[in-house]
Amino acid sequence: MNIEQFLFYAFAAMAILSALLLVNIRNTARALFLLFIVLFAMAGLYLFALADFVAITQILVYVGGVLILLIFAFMLSNKELLADLQSTSKRFISLPNWQSLLLSSAFLATMVYTFLNWSREMPDWIQRAQRQGTLIVSTDNNIETLGFKFMTQYVLPFEIISIFLMMALIGAAHLSRKEDKN
Template structure:
């Protein structure tokens, strides 16, 4: 099942990225970028890079993508009119196909939840045997802050500069241009 979920994330990332560069509609391209970023976060989890996956979701999905959507919504009204003229639905699937797809995702989630409760992954069993499991009373925020400001200060600053550049870009895109 783990290999199946990995291949689903990989297929999702590759397919959405391919469609992203092919599509001409900006709103749908932003949605596909959202899918690509979430699929990549899932692949990071399979690579046991939990911190990178959480950072991917917080920084890129939570920050950058929201700024891009904000800039899109404030940009030209022609783009919004083009989106309204193409289709009344965002995804042009018939209702029965959408229901089947939703039920498949529900089945995968229920199977994963059942498997997680019945089978403990080996990395958790090893951590339990070594006694290195993080407890709720452990002071992880202090350790994380210390790591951010010592060992990971350069990546932290690069991400903050990147977010500032995205904010400037979003402000530039959303700026109203005078037509004289």
């Protein structure tokens, strides 16, 4: 098994397991953090589908924007929901700690395995790009190309994403608002 296959299966397993935990968990705060893992793993899978722009957009828009807004809205909305997080077991080894240890050690093992393999030999697709001269270098004008694509070919998806972000901001403001109890 080469590094590409290992990373693909690691991202796929992380996405599937986190999504299964996400739909079965009752704690909203933990569900939001599991959603972060699912979205991050999906961005990794988009890279394997050669959809670099979609992966970057996934991380910037969903993970970096919408999910952070949801977390802040959750933290500001209800103190009773946060009390559930603080009433967990005070022991070091409990079920949520085992899950986090397993996830963090799997992520560390993936990073170490990738570093060791790539330090010995570059993957085939990078070597092929070097031979063909198709590597993106710092002198390429990718920002200008992306700007033209955003305002011509991708104007509709760009506007849909902006409307989605506006709806998320309105939802976050609505959730964080204190309601009067009359």
